[in-house]
Amino acid sequence: xxxxxxxxxxxxxxxxxELEGLSIHDLHASGESETAEEKLxxxxxxxxxxxxxxxxxxxxxxxxGEVSASVSEIEGRxxxxxxxxxxxxxxxxxxxxxxxxxxxxxxxxxxxDLFFVLGKNAQFQRWNDRFPEVTGYSGAEIGEMxxxxxxPEEEREQVAAEITEALATGxx
Numbered sequence: 050x051x052x053x054x055x056x057x058x059x060x061x062x063x064x065x066x067e068l069e070g071l072s073i074h075d076l077h078a079s080g081e082s083e084t085a086e087e088k089l090x091x092x093x094x095x096x097x098x099x100x101x102x103x104x105x106x107x108x109x110x111x112x113x114g115e116v117s118a119s120v121s122e123i124e125g126r127x128x129x130x131x132x133x134x135x136x137x138x139x140x141x142x143x144x145x146x147x148x149x150x151x152x153x154x155x156x157x158x159x160x161x162d163l164f165f166v167l168g169k170n171a172q173f174q175r176w177n178d179r180f181p182e183v184t185g186y187s188g189a190e191i192g193e194m195x196x197x198x199x200x201p202e203e204e205r206e207q208v209a210a211e212i213t214e215a216l217a218t219g220x221x
Contacts, residue, residue, distance in 0.1 A: 116133050
């Protein structure tokens with residue numbers, strides 16, 4: 050870090066002089082540092098990168114920061130710019146949703162009943178482990194199918210209309 054603006058000082062809880070001379074990787078929370086060599090190689094190749102990592106505030110809690118880094122040429126010199134935005138609220142919300150989905154998946158997969166969710170055009174969006182066992186289709190195949198594909202040919206038109214009605218009205 051050669052220069053730090055007031056926002057960087059506030060984000061890390063340090064004066065600019067404390068930040069200058071450090072690498073952004075020095076500010077990662079313990080055990081969170083990603084491979085600095087990979088990122089440096091990306092920048093040296095003239096490409097930018099974006100990542101989310103955990104960082105330490107001086108004398109305060111850690112936070113999730115979204116980093117965007119790029120290299121540009123200014124007056125014949127390659128200059129790397131790194132911007133960090135505090136995305137703690139977004140990241141913690143995303144992680145909470147992920148944990149809830151994993152919990153729900155465990156519950157649904159423990160059931161002997163079939164469970165599935167239909168999306169637009171009656172495409173399968175989600176299903177439990179029992180669904181492929183009963184239908185004989187793989188998860189990849191189910192992901193490409195519509196609920197109508199499981200109905201005998203002569204009943205498909207009627208079932209498609211009923212599904213469309215249920216999806217449109219919320220009643221089925």
